[in-house]
Amino acid sequence: MLDVRRLRHDPDGVSADLARRGIAASEVKALVDLDVAVRGAAQRRDEARAKVKRLSKAVGAARKTGDTATAERLQAESRLLGEQAGEADAGVAALEEELCQLLLVTPNTPDPDAPDGAGPQDNRVMRMWTPTGVPFNEAAYAECQRVPHWEVAAQHGLLDAERGAKLSGSMFPLWRGKGARLLRGLTSWALDRHTTDAKDGAVWEEVRPPTLVKTATMVATGHLPKFEEDMYHLERDDLWAIPTAEVPLTSLARDELLDPATLPLKLCAYTPCFRREAGSAGRDTRGLLRSHEFDKVELMAVCAAEQAPALQAEILARAEGLLRDLGLAYRVLDLCAGDLGFSSMRTFDLEVWSPGVGSWLEVSSVSRYGDYQGRRAGIRHRLDGGGTAVASTVNGSALAWPRVVAALLEAHRQEDGSVRIPPPLRPWVGGLSRLG
RNA sequence: GGAGGGAUGGCCGAGCGGCCGAAGGCGGCAGUCUUGAAAACUGCAGUCCGGAGACGGACCGGGGGUUCGAAUCCCCCUCCCUCCUCCA
Numbered sequence: 001m002l003d004v005r006r007l008r009h010d011p012d013g014v015s016a017d018l019a020r021r022g023i024a025a026s027e028v029k030a031l032v033d034l035d036v037a038v039r040g041a042a043q044r045r046d047e048a049r050a051k052v053k054r055l056s057k058a059v060g061a062a063r064k065t066g067d068t069a070t071a072e073r074l075q076a077e078s079r080l081l082g083e084q085a086g087e088a089d090a091g092v093a094a095l096e097e098e099l100c101q102l103l104l105v106t107p108n109t110p111d112p113d114a115p116d117g118a119g120p121q122d123n124r125v126m127r128m129w130t131p132t133g134v135p136f137n138e139a140a141y142a143e144c145q146r147v148p149h150w151e152v153a154a155q156h157g158l159l160d161a162e163r164g165a166k167l168s169g170s171m172f173p174l175w176r177g178k179g180a181r182l183l184r185g186l187t188s189w190a191l192d193r194h195t196t197d198a199k200d201g202a203v204w205e206e207v208r209p210p211t212l213v214k215t216a217t218m219v220a221t222g223h224l225p226k227f228e229e230d231m232y233h234l235e236r237d238d239l240w241a242i243p244t245a246e247v248p249l250t251s252l253a254r255d256e257l258l259d260p261a262t263l264p265l266k267l268c269a270y271t272p273c274f275r276r277e278a279g280s281a282g283r284d285t286r287g288l289l290r291s292h293e294f295d296k297v298e299l300m301a302v303c304a305a306e307q308a309p310a311l312q313a314e315i316l317a318r319a320e321g322l323l324r325d326l327g328l329a330y331r332v333l334d335l336c337a338g339d340l341g342f343s344s345m346r347t348f349d350l351e352v353w354s355p356g357v358g359s360w361l362e363v364s365s366v367s368r369y370g371d372y373q374g375r376r377a378g379i380r381h382r383l384d385g386g387g388t389a390v391a392s393t394v395n396g397s398a399l400a401w402p403r404v405v406a407a408l409l410e411a412h413r414q415e416d417g418s419v420r421i422p423p424p425l426r427p428w429v430g431g432l433s434r435l436g
Numbered sequence: 437g438g439a440g441g442g443a444u445g446g447c448c449g450a451g452c453g454g455c456c457g458a459a460g461g462c463g464g465c466a467g468u469c470u471u472g473a474a475a476a477c478u479g480c481a482g483u484c485c486g487g488a489g490a491c492g493g494a495c496c497g498g499g500g501g502u503u504c505g506a507a508u509c510c511c512c513c514u515c516c517c518u519c520c521u522c523c524a
Contacts, residue, residue: 039486046486046493053493056505060454075504082504257446257483259464380483382446386465388483 001103001375003390004035017109020116020337031106034099041095045088052081104219105226108372110337111346117336124334126348129320131327141355144415148356149406150287152413153179156436159288171277171291173402178435182421183295185429186401187270190297190322192428194268194398204268204299209248211271212239217251220377222343229278232292241274245298246395250373253302257388258381264303264311271296273400288402289361295402300395302379305371308392312368315396316348319364322399325424328407329353331360345370348396352403356410361403366396409435 007014007028015028055078062071115124128136153159158179164172175183194204218224218240223231232241242248249267258265273296284290299318301311316332323330333349340347344367351360371390374380379391412420418436426433 042486042493049494050492052504056503057454059504063454071504078504259446382464386481 001372002031002106002109003371003375004099004103007031008035014109018107020110020114021107021340022118022338023107027106031099031102034095034102038092038095038099041088041092045085045092048081048085048088052078052085055081101225104376107342108222108340108345108369110340111368111370114340114346115334115336116338118338119336120339122336123339123349124336126332126334128329128331129324130329131324136329136331136353138353138355138358141411142415144413144417145355145410146358147410147413148287149354149409152356152409152419153287155417156419158182158409158435161287168292171285172293173288173291178429178432179405181429181432182405182435183401185425186399186404187295187297189425189428190398191268191270193322194297194299194318202266204266207249207252207267207269209242209245209252209269209271211242211248211274212237213242213248213251214239217247217254220254221247221250221373222376223247226342230276232274232276242271243275244273244296244397245269245271246300249298249300249395250302250377250379250393253377253379253391255378256380258302258379258391260304260381260384263381263391264301264307266311267300267302269298269300271298287357288406289357291402294400296397296400298395299398300393302374302391302393304381305389305392308368308370308394311394312346312348312366312396315394315398316350316366319350319366319396319398323350323352323363323404326404326408326422328404328411330363341365341367343367343369343372343376345372350399352407354403354407354410356413357406361407363399363403363407364397367394369393 002014011028011032015025018028019025055074059071059074059078062068062074115122117123130136134140150159150161156179157177158175160174160176161170164174167174191206195206196203212234215224215238218231223243224240231243233239234241248271249269252267253265272293274293277290277292280290299315301307301315303311320330320332330350330352333351335344335347335349347365347367349362350364350366351362353359354361369392371392373393374391377393379393380388381391383389408422409419412422414420414434416436418434420434421429421432423433
């Protein structure tokens with residue numbers, strides 16, 4: 001949620017920032033007008049209430065001295081004012097609700113350092129990495145690597161898409177045998193890395209959160225109310241299936257006032273992720289490129305504003321470190337203002353090269369939210385000099401597995417059709433060095 | 437699913453319808469003492485909104501109601517605890 005105070009003191013700045021996302025100035029104007037109306041109405045209500053309070057005290061005093069006549073006269077006066085205050089309050093509540101609903105569907109302002117641009121085509125490629133150290137060249141991949149992963153998976157019995165569809169419908173992958181083992185190994189490997197390897201700072205605490213959450217939990221991160229169509233909802237119990245572990249992890253600190261000594265709070269979780277993928281019907285339906293349920297390891301931090309950039313850099317470095325150990329070529333994208341997610345102010349995407357599909361696949365998104373989510377979630381921390389501040393949040397995948405597996409099955413496919421398991425991963429898959 | 441008990445400040449906990457934004461404790465901050473620390477003692481301090489400020493308002497799980505006036509009385513909801521039931 002945007003800070004209404006900034007909206008008040010710097011409406012033009014907010015307008016200019018949101019324009020970079022394609023938000024019209026008239027929308028910001030509507031917010032500002034509503035805020036003015038709320039404050040005016042609240043002031044009138046507060047004045048009436050103040051009078052009621054004073055009169056009520058006088059009633060008490062009059063009763064004590066036995067001055068019944070005065071008490072009754074003041075009571076009548078107070079009752080009238082009380083009615084006025086009640087009406088005024090109803091007006092304030094309605095206006096506040098309207099403002100809140102509008103604020104909840106207004107996205108975050110982009111960071112000044114985020115590149116300009118309207119969509120994916122304008123994202124900036126920051127760097128590329130290849131396992132050989134030679135600059136990336138699509139043509140350098142051998143013929144045996146140019147087989148799409150769904151064929152490789154079928155060849156080795158790693159995936160059973162038909163039966164997955166039988167159980168749950170299309171885009172619900174069913175992993176089998178060494179495929180399931182590989183997936184489990186990847187999760188354990190990443191979790192162990194993040195929670196024990198403190199080379200670059202304090203370790204991340206492993207969390208196993210619930211995967212069904214309340215509406216308030218989904219609102220805190222910005223997934224509701226705007227993106228309801230993308231979420232699975234269990235109506236009977238009014239619970240939502242999480243689209244990412246970011247959702248439960250962020251709400252760990254929801255409505256809490258944190259001691260600055262506990263910051264940054266660094267959390268790490270493996271969870272399944274559920275996405276309806278509404279509006280992407282027919283796209284990327286083959287193989288592992290897009291599915292309704294997938295596994296991901298997520299890193300998430302709650303911190304003071306000034307700690308956020310370094311944490312974002314650490315998460316990015318951790319995600320990159322995993323890809324390097326897997327020997328997969330990747331590139332880092334600095335998302336332009338127009339392609340930024342709703343709640344994010346700055347995002348770096350990691351994409352691996354998939355030689356069998358012939359395209360870059362997004363496997364991680366590392367975002368910084370400023371205090372946008374913190375304000376929605378009611379997460380604050382004390383300030384050293386006294387007072388409080390809304391906490392900042394940062395998170396990123398490290399990593400989302402299906403597309404990593406897709407790239408791995410293709411890039412590491414050998415001439416004989418077998419797939420080489422990258423050495424760093426082998427201890428986590430029972431020492432297995434190849435598939436097939 | 438059935439029965440009962442509970443929810444108060446950063447945390448724990450007391451609280452007759454007006455003198456309660458709320459005792460007390462812990463924790464926090466500042467000071468005295470100390471080479472330093474601890475202990476002890478003294479003092480300060482809730483959160484949020486509006487306002488340049490003076491000041492005003494809100495907040496005792498959430499929402500309604502009664503009343504001139506509600507942390508306190510009534511109703512509904514949520515969550516937690518105990519017992520029974522069921523169960524991986």
